[in-house]
Each structure stands twice: as C-alpha cells, then as structure tokens.
Amino acid sequence: MWGVERQPPSSEIVVCAAFAVxxxxxxxxxxxxxxxxxxxxxxxxxxxxxxxxxxxxxxxGLRAEGSHDQRPWLDHGLWSSARAPLRSGGGSVPAxxxxxxxxxxxxxxxxxxxxxxxxxxxxxxxxxxGHFRFSVVGEKVLRLExxxxxxxxxxxxxxxELAPLDAHRLAGRVSGDSTVAFAWAYCMALESAWRGEVPxxxxxxRATMLERERVANHLGDxxxxxxxxxxxxxLAQFSRLREDWQRLSREAFGxxxxxxxxxxxxxxxxxxxxxxxxxxxxxxxxxxxxxVLRTIYDEHAGLQDRFLTTGRVTPELAARLGLTGLAGxxxxxxxxxxxxxxxxxxxxxxxxxxxxxxxxVAARVSVRFDEVFESLRLIRALxxxxxxxxxxxxxxxxxxxxxxxxxxxAWRGEVxxxxxxGADGRITRCHCHDPSWQNWPVLEHAVIGNIVPDFPLINKxxxxxxxGHDL
Amino acid sequence: MWHILRQIVRTGIVTxxxxxxxxxxxxxDNAGDAAQRIHQDILDILGQALTIRQxxxxxxxxxxxxxxxxxxxxxxxxxxxxxxxxxxxxADMLLVTGPVSRHMEEALRRTFDATPEPKLVVAVGDCGxxxxxxxxxxxxxxxxxxxxxxxxxxxGCPPPPLEILRAILDAVRxxxxxxxxxGGPA
Numbered sequence: 317m318w319g320v321e322r323q324p325p326s327s328e329i330v331v332c333a334a335f336a337v338x339x340x341x342x343x344x345x346x347x348x349x350x351x352x353x354x355x356x357x358x359x360x361x362x363x364x365x366x367x368x369x370x371x372x373x374x375x376x377g378l379r380a381e382g383s384h385d386q387r388p389w390l391d392h393g394l395w396s397s398a399r400a401p402l403r404s405g406g407g408s409v410p411a412x413x414x415x416x417x418x419x420x421x422x423x424x425x426x427x428x429x430x431x432x433x434x435x436x437x438x439x440x441x442x443x444x445x446g447h448f449r450f451s452v453v454g455e456k457v458l459r460l461e462x463x464x465x466x467x468x469x470x471x472x473x474x475x476x477e478l479a480p481l482d483a484h485r486l487a488g489r490v491s492g493d494s495t496v497a498f499a500w501a502y503c504m505a506l507e508s509a510w511r512g513e514v515p516x517x518x519x520x521x522r523a524t525m526l527e528r529e530r531v532a533n534h535l536g537d538x539x540x541x542x543x544x545x546x547x548x549x550x551l552a553q554f555s556r557l558r559e560d561w562q563r564l565s566r567e568a569f570g571x572x573x574x575x576x577x578x579x580x581x582x583x584x585x586x587x588x589x590x591x592x593x594x595x596x597x598x599x600x601x602x603x604x605x606x607x608v609l610r611t612i613y614d615e616h617a618g619l620q621d622r623f624l625t626t627g628r629v630t631p632e633l634a635a636r637l638g639l640t641g642l643a644g645x646x647x648x649x650x651x652x653x654x655x656x657x658x659x660x661x662x663x664x665x666x667x668x669x670x671x672x673x674x675x676x677v678a679a680r681v682s683v684r685f686d687e688v689f690e691s692l693r694l695i696r697a698l699x700x701x702x703x704x705x706x707x708x709x710x711x712x713x714x715x716x717x718x719x720x721x722x723x724x725x726a727w728r729g730e731v732x733x734x735x736x737x738g739a740d741g742r743i744t745r746c747h748c749h750d751p752s753w754q755n756w757p758v759l760e761h762a763v764i765g766n767i768v769p770d771f772p773l774i775n776k777x778x779x780x781x782x783x784g785h786d787l
Numbered sequence: 788m789w790h791i792l793r794q795i796v797r798t799g800i801v802t803x804x805x806x807x808x809x810x811x812x813x814x815x816d817n818a819g820d821a822a823q824r825i826h827q828d829i830l831d832i833l834g835q836a837l838t839i840r841q842x843x844x845x846x847x848x849x850x851x852x853x854x855x856x857x858x859x860x861x862x863x864x865x866x867x868x869x870x871x872x873x874x875x876x877x878a879d880m881l882l883v884t885g886p887v888s889r890h891m892e893e894a895l896r897r898t899f900d901a902t903p904e905p906k907l908v909v910a911v912g913d914c915g916x917x918x919x920x921x922x923x924x925x926x927x928x929x930x931x932x933x934x935x936x937x938x939x940x941x942x943g944c945p946p947p948p949l950e951i952l953r954a955i956l957d958a959v960r961x962x963x964x965x966x967x968x969x970g971g972p973a
Contacts, residue, residue: 392890395925406925416893437894440873442841442854445891466890467845470926486920492849492945536855549791555859556801562856572947573849612790783847786888 317358317368318747319376321403323717323738331355331378333365334721334732334749340657341723343734354381364638364754375402375472390465390786393418401473402745425451425459433768437466441772444782448771455767460760468786475746480506480737481580481711483746487733488575490748491784496522496529497726498733498748498784499578505735505746506580509720510713515706518582519661524595524698525574525583527691530727531602532561532573534684534691537779541681542613544773545622553609557602564598567591582708592699599692610685623678627762627774630675639758641729641751643778646683647675653725665694680777687727713741728752728781750784802863825867825956832963833879833905836868839955840878840902844895844931845921846885849945850912854882857948864952875899880907880958882951883935886914886921887928899935907958909939911951916940938962 322328331346346355357380358365369380370389377400394415399406425432430453437445447463471490475483487502488495500522507514535558542550562572568591569577570584577584587595613619629639631648639647653659654667670686672679722733729751736744759778763771805821829837841854857864858871872878875898887895899906910931913919918929931937938961941954 394889394892397925401925417890437891438842438875438898442843442851442871444843444846444848444851445894466894467843467885467888468890468926469845469886469888469921470924471921473924473926474921489847489849489920489944492847493852495847495849536852549795552860553794553798555856556798556861559856559859559861573852573945575849575944608790608794612794615790781848783845 317365317372318734319372319378319402320736320745323744332734333358334734336730341721343721354379357381357383359383362638363636364757367757368753374400376400377403387421390468392465401470420463422449422461429453430458446782450768452768457763457766457768457771460763462756462760464756464782465786467783471787472747476743478743480741480743483743484578484580485576487748490787491750491781492573493533494529494726494728494731494781494784495573495575496525496578497724497731500526501722501724501731501733502735503578503580504722504724505720505733507711507720509718509735509737510711512581512709512711514582515709516703517705518707520698520702521583521587522578523661524695525569525577526724527694528565529574530691531688532558533727534688535561537776538681538684540776541773542619544776545619547616547619550613557605561602564594568595579708581711582706586707592702596696596699599696603689603692606685606688613681620678622773623681624676626677626770627766627777628676629758629762631673633761634675634758637758637761638754640754642683642727643680643755644729645670646672646679648673653723653730665697667694677773677777715739728779729755748787750781752780752785755780756785801860802866803861822867829868829959832959836870837880837959838870838872838878839880839882840872840875841882842895842898844883844885844891845888845927846912846914850884853945853948853951857951862948862952869955875901876903878902879905880909880955882909882911883931884911884915886918887931887934889926889928892928892934895934905962907962908935908937909941909954909958910937911941912946913942913944916942919944
C-alpha cells in the first residue's frame with residue numbers, strides 16, 4: 317500500500333494497493349478529494365495492512381478511517397517538516413540535530429513475574445538496527461513487540477530527485493542483500509512504463525544473477541543458523557562456500573553482490589563462454605559440498621534439537637497473517653512467483669517449488685537447502701542455453717504520464733516496485749515493497765512460548781530486512 | 788561426528804596469506820610475514836587484541852555482509868587478534884556503516900559515548916564516507932563524520948573485506964603515539 321500525490325495540473329491524491337491474486341497482480345487506486353477524509357481500513361481483511369497503513373500516515377499523510385492502531389510507525393518524531401515527506405513541499409527541511417526520539421507506546425503485559433527485556437536499536441551482532449521489546453516470565457516469551465523505522469533514510473523521496481534512467485542504482489540499494497531483485501523489479505517497472513522490449517539474452521543474464529543472489533543468501537543463512545545453534549563448524553563451512561561464490565560473481569558480473577549489473581533496458585555486461593563454463597562448474601562443486609553439509613545438519617542431534625518445533629508458524633496462522641516468500645513456503649503457503657506467475661525467462665524452466673508444512677526453524681532450513689539445489693539447476697540451465705542477441709536496448713521516454721510495475725521473486729520473497737513517471741520525464745513516485753512488511757508481524761507470533769535464547773535462531777531463520785522495510 | 792571430522796580434514800586450512808598492506812611507518816627488517824606484522828602492530832600499539840563493535844547507522848545491509856565476510860575462514864581476522872564484540876563498552880573501535888539515519892543519530896552518539904578509550908572510529912562504505920547515494924535529507928544526516936569524529940574511512944559500495952581490514956589497520960596505526968618507541972608498547 318502506498319500513497320501518491322500526482323503532479324499538477326491534476327495534483328490528484330491517490331491511495332494505492334497491490335493485491336497478489338491467482339490471475340496476477342491487481343493494482344487498485346482510490347482517488348481521494350480531501351486527504352483529511354481518509355480511506356477505508358483494510359486491516360480487518362488483511363492484518364498485514366496495519367503497519368503499511370501506519371507507514372502511509374507517516375510518509376504521505378493519508379489515514380485509514382477507524383484504524384485501531386494510530387501510533388506512528390516509521391516516524392520517530394524527529395523529522396522537522398510540517399508536511400509528510402512524500403507530499404509536495406514535505407520533507408525538504410533538514411532535520412534538527414540533538415532532538416530525541418519520542419517515546420513509543422509499547423503494549424504492556426502485566427502479571428505476576430512478568431518483566432520486559434528491551435533490545436536495540438544497536439544489536440549485539442553485525443546486523444541492522446531495530447528495537448525488540450520482549451515481555452517474558454522466567455525464560456519464556458509471552459509477547460514480542462517490534463519497533464522498526466530506525467534505518468528510514470528517505471529512499472522514496474530520494475527517488476523523485478533522480479532521473480528514471482539512473483534510479484536503478486538507488487533501487488539496488490534498498491536492501492543490499494536483494495540488490496539484484498530490486499534492481500530488476502525497478503527496471504521491469506520502468507520498461508513497462510516506457511514500453512521497452514528487453515532482449516532475451518539480457519533476461520537470461522538477469523535470471524542467472526537473481527538465482528546467484530538466492531544461493532549466496534541461502535548459503536550465508538544456513539551457516540549463520542548452524543552458528544546460532546552453537547555449531548560454528550556450519551558457519552565456517554558455509555561462509556567459505558559463500559566467499560567462493562561471491563568471488564566468482566565479482567569476476568563474472570563485476571561486483572561481489574552484482575550491484576548495478578542490471579540496468580534499464582538490459583544488463584551492463586556480458587558473460588563469456590569460458591566464464592559460463594566456470595559458473596556451471598562452480599554449481600557442481602557447491603552442490604557436492606552442500607549435499608555433504610546437509611547430511612551433517614540432518615544427522616546432528618544437537619542441531620536438530622534446536623531446530624525442530626522452534627519458532628513454529630502453523631499453515632493456518634501463516635495463511636491468516638499473509639506470511640509470504642521463503643518463510644511462507646516453510647509454513648504451507650505454496651507460492652513462488654517463478655512458478656505461479658512465471659515471467660520471462662523462468663517460464664521456460666518449470667521451476668520446482670520447495671514446500672514444507674512444519675513451519676518451524678527446521679522447515680525454513682529445509683526450504684533453503686531445497687532452493688539452493690533448484691537454483692543451482694537453474695543457473696546451469698541458464699548458462700547452457702544463453703540466447704544470442706543484444707545486451708540492452710535504449711529506453712525512450714514516452715512524453716506522457718506513465719506507470720509501470722515490477723514484481724520479482726527475490727530470495728526472501730516477492731519484491732514489488734510501483735513506478736510513476738510524469739510527462740516531464742521525472743519520477744513522480746517510486747514505491748518499493750519488500751516481503752519483510754508481511755513477515756515481520758508474523759515473527760512476533762512465531763516467538764510466543766519460545767525461550768528468549770531461541771530468539772536469535774528464530775529471527776535468523778526468517779532473516780527479514782530492516783532497510784528494505786524502513787526505506 | 789565422523790562426517791564433520793571428515794569434512795574438516797577434507798577442507799583443510801583455507802586461510803589465505805595476508806596481502807601486503809602498506810604501512811605508514813617503516814618496518815624493522817625482521818618483520819616476518821604480513822599476518823605476523825599486523826598482529827605485532829596491534830599488540831605494540833594497543834598492548835592487547837583489537838576489539839570492534841560494529842554499528843549499522845542506516846546502511847542498506849551491503850556493508851554488513853562484507854564485514855561478515857571478513858570473519859570467514861579465508862580472511863580469518865580473529866587469527867590476527869581482531870575480534871567483534873557485542874557491546875561498545877568492550878570495544879576499542881567502532882566500525883560504522885551507512886548514511887547516519889536521523890533515527891539512528893542519537894543511538895550512534897550514545898554508542899560512541901559508551902566506548903572506552905582509544906575510541907577509534909572507522910566509517911565504512913561510500914555512505915559512511917560521504918552520505919553516498921542517499922545524501923543528506925529530512926531523514927538522513929549523511930556521512931558518519933557529521934555525527935561523531937572519524938579516524939579512518941573506507942570508500943566502496945560496499946568495500947570488499949580486505950579494504951575494510953586496511954582501514955581498520957590504518958585507524959590503529961594512526962593511533963600510534965608519535966614519540967613512542969617503535970615496536971614497544973604504547
């Protein structure tokens with residue numbers, strides 16, 4: 317969900333929502349005459365809309381009528397502008413220095429022996445900042461409440477200051493671990509707005525990069541999950557594989573995370589035949605190693621004891637709360653854009669989904685293993701059959717207001733980009749949506765009844781984005 | 788257990804020799820290999836292992852991934868006497884990433900205040916060095932130096948692990964007292 321204030325002369329204010337349905341993606345718009353009037357509250361139908369609506373108040377000054385949670389979400393009371401940052405004239409004032417954030421009204425849990433543990437925003441590990449408030453009795457978690465928005469750095473406003481043909485770089489920095497996915501989604505949106513036809517060769521190279529990004533993140537997470545359950549051997553092994561993987565990404569695509577390799581109209585560089593052979597050979601090598609490590613993980617009683625039944629999200633709860641992506645597939649939500657709404661070139665590969673219904677940490681580990689193997693298969697097929705042709709086409713602006721959408725299955729789940737370009741060729745609005753928006757609230761439920769020391773493990777098994785959520 | 792041992796033996800030691808990282812000061816002739824030199828430098832200057840607290844003050848998470856990579860067996864920085872710790876109160880150095888978001892400004896300042904001497908600060912990545920693509924805005928304070936004093940910077944988006952290590956060592960070496968006996972405890 318996002319709000320748009322269109323350029324003059326219409327200066328129309330519109331509330332937008334994108335729904336993933338069986339037939340595809342539905343983008344609904346509700347123009348409102350008076351922003352004070354508000355729009356219908358979607359939260360009773362879609363619980364995941366609560367935070368998105370709270371974020372819309374903060375960023376666009378648009379309010380859901382009758383919404384039960386009126387607390388600010390992304391705004392910590394430190395932006396000095398009188399107008400919402402995404403409205404005209406809003407957010408242009410430099411922030412005051414020295415002011416302190418306003419207190420956030422956490423829900424209090426009361427009862428005999430209940431106490432609170434406050435964690436963050438500066439966390440103990442090398443991770444992004446956010447605040448977690450645990451209400452616990454003894455070692456058991458009664459309730460977790462998250463407070464996010466610490467890494468909000470004004471990305472959506474920044475988009476409106478960039479030229480459409482340059483803004484893929486910003487999209488690639490919405491969340492560094494999903495740079496390929498966001499860059500692709502942004503380029504897809506611009507290409508559909510400006511009616512650009514991307515060459516086949518470029519699409520195949522984009523898909524290769526997307527799958528490489530998925531493998532890199534899954535390898536990193538599998539190692540970190542072992543480590544969080546006290547098997548540091550797992551971290552050492554998987555981080556070694558991940559380093560091998562990133563080094564070859566640098567050689568093949570010019571960057572260890574493949575940042576800026578996807579550009580509007582195509583890709584920035586080609587991959588030679590010998591390099592494609594190396595990419596395929598690396599898939600074989602990594603596959604052998606991951607099979608060995610999976611056997612070790614599966615047979616390690618101590619590890620499985622920590623993984624099994626921990627942080628469980630039942631398929632029913634997942635369906636009700638809208639759990640999506642990798643975590644969703646581990647809880648019986650069998651959706652994967654590469655299978656359900658396959659786009660070029662994935663529609664040629666019959667991508668196998670990795671479903672699981674157990675919904676615990678073990679299930680999320682298992683889905684990662686399965687997806688690594690499937691991605692390795694895809695990369696080999698993409699490298700073998702790479703079509704000849706151009707690497708990119710020049711996109712031509714259409715001299716009229718235009719809109720476009722991008723929808724890509726990133727390693728964490730589906731990312732969505734909604735782009736509006738004005739008749740003057742400037743970005744009116746670019747909204748980036750990370751699946752973490754749906755999944756963060758479910759993490760609050762996954763932790764209930766678990767012990768505090770299992771939280772890092774459960775959290776890592778979701779591995780949600782802060783930057784992609786806070787923007 | 789058998790599988791684990793077999794995998795460990797099969798993998799062997801993958802740690803790579805440290806490449807030559809230029810030093811601001813001349814080395815004694817018997818300095819040994821690069822890893823030993825780095826290790827000795829840290830001991831000479833700090834008199835102890837170097838402990839680092841990483842602070843994400845608003846990054847996209849790209850720099851964090853490369854800082855993680857610094858801990859993998861190829862770089863093995865714990866072998867050099869460099870360790871990441873959980874609290875700024877245990878740290879000699881802060882490794883700060885991101886443009887400093889307005890919402891992290893106070894948290895970063897308090898983290899800095901909680902850090903004991905020598906309180907070294909390294910700003911990591913283009914955003915930490917200059918504000919990067921996000922710049923300064925209603926929500927972003929820009930570069931780290933706008934909020935706390937910075938001893939060393941490492942540009943890059945994100946900088947690769949060895950560049951981050953280079954900046955860490957730069958900050959440590961800058962700390963060497965000018966009048967100190969070279970090679971002796973500071």
